[in-house]
Amino acid sequence: MREVLTTCVYCGCGCGVYLREEGGRVVGATASRNHPVSRGNLCVKGWHLHEFIHDPARLTTPLLRKNGTLTPVSWDEALDYTTAALGRLKADHGPDSLGVLASAKCTNEENYLLQKFTRAVLGTNNIDHCARL
């Protein structure tokens, strides 16, 4: 058994949470006692933070729409298809025909990389996320 200190992913309070790992699975969550926000407390969402991680409904392979249905494919196929489609739209309709939504649930690093990708690679400022929602 191992406990790893991390940050709750639900609300903007940002509680410090220990996730308990056993045999490769995350099996529990407890509050950090000294963390300035949690101070030994979490709300009900935090106490059950681990429950969705191993949910059987998690996506585990890339999917590509073939004849109308989403079909499991390899990463290479999904990535190649995506870049071909984005490249074609950019060539035909210009970079501003592309739009990107970042996420208030992803990390700073991911959001940074995504806006860099949108601006430097796709060539548009069409990037936003649901800060206003």
Added chain:
Amino acid sequence: MAGLATTFGSGAMTNSINEIEQAQVILAVGTNTTEAHPQVARRMLDAVDRGAKLIVIDPRRTRLAECATLHLAIRPGSDIALLNGMMRIILDENLHDDLFIEMRTENFLALRDMLYRVDLAEVEVETGVPRDRIASAARLYARAQKAVICYCLGITQHICGTDNVQSIANLAMLTGHVEKEWTGVDPLRGQNNVQGACDMGALPSVYPSYQPVADPTFRRKFEQAWGVTLPEQPGLTLLDMTHSGGQGAIRGMYIMGENPMLSDPDATKVEATLRGLDFLAVSDLFLTETAQLAHVVFPAASFAEKTGTVTNSERRVQLIRQVIPPLGETWPDSDTIMALAARLGYPMPYESQAEVMEEIALLTPIYSGIFHDRLETGWGLQWPCWGREHPGTPFLHKYYFTRGKGHFVPAQPIPASELPDDDFPLLLNTGRVYHQYHTGTMSRQCPTLTREADRALLQLNPADAKGLAIRQGEMVRLTSRRGSIELAASLTEEVTAGSVYTTFHFHEAPINRLTTAAADPKAKCPEYKICAVRVEKVSP
């Protein structure tokens, strides 16, 4: 958070969460804190136990309102009228802070002239709150030594969202309740990294650290750093994209971890847009309603399977640490982005997330002292953090505002975009419940949370219910000009007669099929909080 940025020069919480418990007066406006920000609510209630006065401005009698010293149950959408009324009383009774206004602010005369035109009798009618209660709130707030204002989406999700925020800022500056510890203006962020996503420039008009894309100086800085030519035009906002109509301006989209099918207003239009796209790629943990419409779906690793940082409401940047390897063939989103970039001829060969953070620190002044190794020990760093030795900043605007002087912007009440009429006689208000989160992508997979709250309820005042012959728990049809859904009625005094309330967590009752996409022109924040609806019995 456009309003706060205009006034103070920065759109974040000015205090730390823990400062709230030392405040003498807490003014909570449009925030259902006990449900949406449990830890902040805990601080508020601790403060109340210690003798602090809590003033709640909310159309609903929320749990927080029940604990309040003073609950002002205003008519939905009349926040500006109420705040202006409070300020007029403060001015009349000479409770404003002359020295603060003189030294630290500008444009006060414009505010004063506007306030002198405010008619308190009209305010009473517009807000539905008796004048003496408005006066008590004004006196309590103005006389306190340490006073904080907390607000949330109840303030921003209106057609006048920006003006609402400006009114709050006006009130805080008028009384000098800004610059100190335990005193300030605190917008509460709904999701764990809204603050960080904004800080990182995941916005159409700014680079990281709010550096405008339209300003050539900043554009050149990022062009040099990234070695490319960058577009000059600010981009489209979320609603401009998701409501563009498929064959409109936007033809292809990449959506990382968002579910606009449930979260965006007027969802029928969103669906038409997404279905009409030539190409849609989505990366997420689950096959969300949005992912179901995609051409390509990337399976994403969850927060337990990757490393990175997130920034909470009080600007605290903290680590998310990997606990287990990515499940199945899932990838962290950063790997997906880097693979796409490499295939499009622009490799981004970062060895680790710590290295990405080094680049962020280089280009993002407010994060310039934030590095993963510093976050390894301790409890994170609060921005602005100006360098490796800088300890971070627990409260903002000490001695001076980010923009220099605080700027008063007088705001006039604006009518809501849609008001009740004969066909749609009730006001619909939307929000969150304690046991669920956002569109439920994660929280509805948690058995414990789902046991507590697994279906949408329409809160209805017993008086209205009686008129419609609706009983507790009965299925009702809720209809607006844009759509109709069915859900169970819950009769409660929490909502005043004439208003109904529900949440947007549940895909079986997609409330955003009803809401209006009329948005505040300045912040482009949709008016989720108000639309006109009618409720009917579902005939058996």
